[in-house]
Amino acid sequence: MAPIFLINGDSCEQISVQDRGLHYGDGIFETIAVHDHKPLSWSGHIRRLQSGCERLGIECPDKDVIESEVRQLSSASSPSVIKIIVTRGQGGRGYRVPERDNTTRIVASYPWPEFPSGNRNPGIISRICRTRIGRNQQLAGIKHLNRLEQVLARKEWSDPGIAEGIMLDDTGHVIEGTMSNLFLFRQGQLLTPDLSECGIAGVTRANILELAPALDMPVVIKQLALDEMFLAEEIFLCNSVIGIWSVRQIDKYRFDSGPGTGKIRNALLSAGLIAPA
Amino acid sequence: MAPIFLINGDSCEQISVQDRGLHYGDGIFETIAVHDHKPLSWSGHIRRLQSGCERLGIECPDKDVIESEVRQLSSASSPSVIKIIVTRGQGGRGYRVPERDNTTRIVASYPWPEFPSGNRNPGIISRICRTRIGRNQQLAGIKHLNRLEQVLARKEWSDPGIAEGIMLDDTGHVIEGTMSNLFLFRQGQLLTPDLSECGIAGVTRANILELAPALDMPVVIKQLALDEMFLAEEIFLCNSVIGIWSVRQIDKYRFDSGPGTGKIRNALLSAGLIAPA
Numbered sequence: 088m089a090p091i092f093l094i095n096g097d098s099c100e101q102i103s104v105q106d107r108g109l110h111y112g113d114g115i116f117e118t119i120a121v122h123d124h125k126p127l128s129w130s131g132h133i134r135r136l137q138s139g140c141e142r143l144g145i146e147c148p149d150k151d152v153i154e155s156e157v158r159q160l161s162s163a164s165s166p167s168v169i170k171i172i173v174t175r176g177q178g179g180r181g182y183r184v185p186e187r188d189n190t191t192r193i194v195a196s197y198p199w200p201e202f203p204s205g206n207r208n209p210g211i212i213s214r215i216c217r218t219r220i221g222r223n224q225q226l227a228g229i230k231h232l233n234r235l236e237q238v239l240a241r242k243e244w245s246d247p248g249i250a251e252g253i254m255l256d257d258t259g260h261v262i263e264g265t266m267s268n269l270f271l272f273r274q275g276q277l278l279t280p281d282l283s284e285c286g287i288a289g290v291t292r293a294n295i296l297e298l299a300p301a302l303d304m305p306v307v308i309k310q311l312a313l314d315e316m317f318l319a320e321e322i323f324l325c326n327s328v329i330g331i332w333s334v335r336q337i338d339k340y341r342f343d344s345g346p347g348t349g350k351i352r353n354a355l356l357s358a359g360l361i362a363p364a
Numbered sequence: 365m366a367p368i369f370l371i372n373g374d375s376c377e378q379i380s381v382q383d384r385g386l387h388y389g390d391g392i393f394e395t396i397a398v399h400d401h402k403p404l405s406w407s408g409h410i411r412r413l414q415s416g417c418e419r420l421g422i423e424c425p426d427k428d429v430i431e432s433e434v435r436q437l438s439s440a441s442s443p444s445v446i447k448i449i450v451t452r453g454q455g456g457r458g459y460r461v462p463e464r465d466n467t468t469r470i471v472a473s474y475p476w477p478e479f480p481s482g483n484r485n486p487g488i489i490s491r492i493c494r495t496r497i498g499r500n501q502q503l504a505g506i507k508h509l510n511r512l513e514q515v516l517a518r519k520e521w522s523d524p525g526i527a528e529g530i531m532l533d534d535t536g537h538v539i540e541g542t543m544s545n546l547f548l549f550r551q552g553q554l555l556t557p558d559l560s561e562c563g564i565a566g567v568t569r570a571n572i573l574e575l576a577p578a579l580d581m582p583v584v585i586k587q588l589a590l591d592e593m594f595l596a597e598e599i600f601l602c603n604s605v606i607g608i609w610s611v612r613q614i615d616k617y618r619f620d621s622g623p624g625t626g627k628i629r630n631a632l633l634s635a636g637l638i639a640p641a
Contacts, residue, residue: 111511172387183518237459238388
């Protein structure tokens, strides 16, 4: 099934070659799971879209307009993945932003991807990527369109047995997967890397941070050293589409599929925040 | 005058919404001055285009095809600015690169921009940007499409009296202008920042590095502290379109328009590497 695109509301597959999204990656995106014809975690996604626009100084599309387009595509196809892209729109040559934003709004519907059920349990095999993530507090956390680091990291392997790669920043701290956020359990604590200098602050990550205390799992957000990650009792990766994947191996290190990851997954499922399969 | 675009050879103003240039900034670009209907420093630009593609693992368009398109647009309009964009082409959702590249090749002709003649001499007023440049050796030097840092830096000021902003990396070292490379003279030496961790290695910068020794100006490429920049006797900025701009002021610090900058400019002019006005 081919993806379907709405560009500023029009069903269309072309954008202007003058779009600043193309020239500079001057925009942001969201990736949303659609299940039972409903966009999951919609409030989290629209909030992050608005906050990303605000941080980059891009005029955010009207919330109701974008929601109605997302619902239109969700009704048409389910399960599916909705991708929203918002750019600063067309501009002339040069970095200077146009006096008036003419935001480009793209809402796309992609087929739901099939992942092996073993990715959830017993979990995936992962690897440490050589490509590092540069640090920039001003861009940290934003799901913006400057994603060459992720492209190069994902390009490091082609073995289909490796489902995801883990990226470090230039100081060697663990940050995230190429397309997912990382959590681990150790000595009764749930840990996840600090993203104040780089990385994407995922919506599922935010949902976990919110739900965990009620599960009696205090969460620690911290700078995570590679050594510390390898000492984890359980590791899992998350994003809006994959939900939660246990990690059973990273390079030569093996991890157990313990009870913590399952509890988090069940809590997200019960709250309707991730898709069941 | 509106810009003119050739997309994979066709005169056209739209690209596919599935282009990875839009989704990830997965590509590179060149900006070339056209004078007397000739693209200046063509060999430097095509070499950097090829090297950028190689570093990102993008299949580079055929040199002769791209050169013939650049010459076609240069004959049609001069003086002008040619912008080349090469992306990894269309792809599905996700960072993974398609098994086969289907590179998108864009060659565009823009009107020649008019800058005040005073930008050359006595020079421009500049400022230090708050937006920092993140470091990533794997991307350093490449003129790739991930340019949000430059967009945010250029967005910091609107005063038309300030012609360019200077950017530091996250450790506070001076790297470059938002759209230009930086050189300075101090104690008989020509200095320019080391770009092995971030920044764009400009074609005009490379031309200067090549010409300077014959002018009896040994060049030192080094990590440049802000304090050291402020102690400069002369500072200038360069790129393919502006040529050489003397810098007469950065924030509250003033600089002389000394003889070194003029010698460099004249050498580039004599070699036909920058446009006369």
